Amino acid sequence: MGDFPVEIVLALIGIAVPIGAFLYEFVLVGRKRLGYRVQMDTPVTGEVESVFPGVLPQLRPSLDGASPDLKDLSVVLVRIENSGATTIDTHDYKAPDRIGLHLRFPQRMVIGMAVTELSDTGLADSLDHDSALAVREDIGGHIGVIDLPKVPLDRGEHYKILAILQRSEGTGEYPAPVLTGGIKGGRVLETRSRTGIPRMMLGLTVFLVLVIIVQLIVTAVQPEPTPLECASGKLTLVGSSAFAPVVREAAEQYEKRCTGAKFVFGFEGTERGLDRLAEEGKDNSGLLAISDGPKGSGYPALVHRPLALSLFTMIVHKDVGVRSLTETQIRDIYYGRVRNWREVGGPDLPVVLVNRIPGSGTRNTFERRLLGGDQPDRPHVSCTAIKGTVTSGAAHCNVQVTKDMQRAVGEIPGAIGYSEFSEAVQADLPTVAINGVAAGRDAAIDRTYPFWGVEYAYSHGELPGDSLAAAFLHFLVDQTGKDVLRAHGNAPCAELPDPVRCLPDA
Template sequence: MFNRKLRLGFLVLAVLISLTGCRPLSKNSLTLAGSTAFQPIVEMAASSYNLRHKKTLVNVQGGGSGTGISQVEEGAIDIGNSDVFASEKKGIKASQLKDHQIAVTGITPIVNPKTGVRNVSQKQLIGIFTGKIKNWRYLGGKNLKIIVINRSIGSGTRNNFEKWGLAGHRSMVAQEQSSTGTVCKIVGATPGTISYIAFPYISNKIQPLSINGVKPSKQNVKTNKWKIWAYEHMYTLKKNDKNTRAFLRYMMSNNVQQKIIPKLGYIPVSSMNFKRSENGTLSNSEGGRAKVDGSHTNGS
């Protein structure tokens, strides 16, 4: 009887190990999920952290900002990654969560290089995405029909582009894509197309648009001259364990802030000259406060 129970115990242990990637379950494991835009940073940081802390296993999953925020609120995961504020998601009790802002990403409208346009006003940008301007010739470009490519409803990139780039206007009904890579391929291959992406995905196959003469650059984001940008958030419950706190400290370390984040094309939150609240209120390092212009224009 004893040997039979012993064999059964070993069998259960073997099943558990196989279900956890040939690694015994650990009380020191952390699970993170959410924003796919933020995911490259988190995955690289988690890999580095796992090498430095052998007794802690950090698991990183995607799912989108809404998934990350809702799952951390439910206690299903340790950290929820998001590129929007938790209070912007319906049904979320943001007061129960703690916001850790790790990085910043700029967002820019992009067009096919054959369009012949490199700069628009914000009013013109709104006209394009609301369907009022239908041909590039009206903006000094080629005689090409404007083809709008949107990100999917619920996308953090779309939410931030409409909020800061379109001054709160909703984009017209148009083709939607969930993948940034697909957006870049379509815009790069199709004359007349326009969409929007995060800075790290800019390539020579697409043309970023300046707005009101301001270029979409990291430096202009840091000084808030370019206002279409977003925080990459890590949300936790207000009460969290020491392993979670240790990983969050690592995300703010020099290795992540000065090496991993810039390497991937994002901006360390520690490099920003201003801090911006959800409603657009700015505070600088001296503690002074300024209000973003109500029109959210991108003028210098």
């Protein structure tokens, strides 16, 4: 429907109508409202005197000592109440004399009446013999009338009139009694029993349901608006296998909102990702590399963009049993000075070092944060080659990506390695506290936990502002993508107390 804000208009109508109904009902016409309700209108059959001995003689008047013949009788009970929001005083009645209201009974005459119930005993003063309460006939005796005085009623107060009536004309059912009169600034109206759903409430409910149905129909037929950060095209993401699950999930979230976007992944490690970007990325805004740490000096054309503080952890085989190591112990293990787990409180089991291959961003972060420099040179050994073998002494092996690291540590007895924290937890691998501090985002932010790194996105030169790569990075660091970063235990760089910490030379 174009740019016309149909949903907003419907929402405003849905708000305005109930408010208007409330103001109309309780402010305009409902502030002063005198209601009446016929609670009983019953024909009397059979021997009245034998059923209710002594009642009718008290209610019906005597004429020269003789009562009129009683036939075709009915008993009516009418409740008169203040059903408005404010008090009704004697001066609120429109009638100029002492009579305030007229209770009329078409086709019947009144042969007896009584006030049967007062919500407050103080009302009796307005309904005694000195008041304007009286019985008369109108229209040639065809309509019986009970004149009611001007009774002051507080909110919710009421009184009831019981009348004995005799038919004056007609046959069949009696016309309903009617209360007439006027209230200044209000009205006199027939009310209903408060059991069940009030008509106004039912009407408002139906109206609101219809508004909701119309909104659903409008939403269904309208095309989903394209979010402002959306861009279309294809974007290839390569690089860090440690950060791959985070980027994949963020890309899936982006594709749900931006159906014109398509993502391709090639997470084979930081070094391979940077190499591919350097070789293929020139004049290609559809290629980004994700790196666990700064790129170094070998890629001068690549431009960095900090993403998040990423959490890493040491992992061990379940049989090792060691759940905490100091930084010194970790250095001694990887420099070959500790060769059996019993030397650090573990079982009599040779240590098997599992490393990422040189050039891995995760390995660089591990060496920079925990070892303080490069590891000793060791010949390359595939972890697949030593699985299932019995080692009599310390051993080592290398893996290509994070998943291979987790698999090797989980399968080789005595193995120790390192991994992105949330992926290690998801793989159900035992993690190791460092210096007695467990891996945690807050501990990494306040630097009490030492094994953390910064994730970067690299492009070949600056990105066009309308490119999918630029839009996706904006989504990742400034919009909904930040929730994905946090869900994986990372801290978005923009939310750090010291954001300069994410700069490559920090």
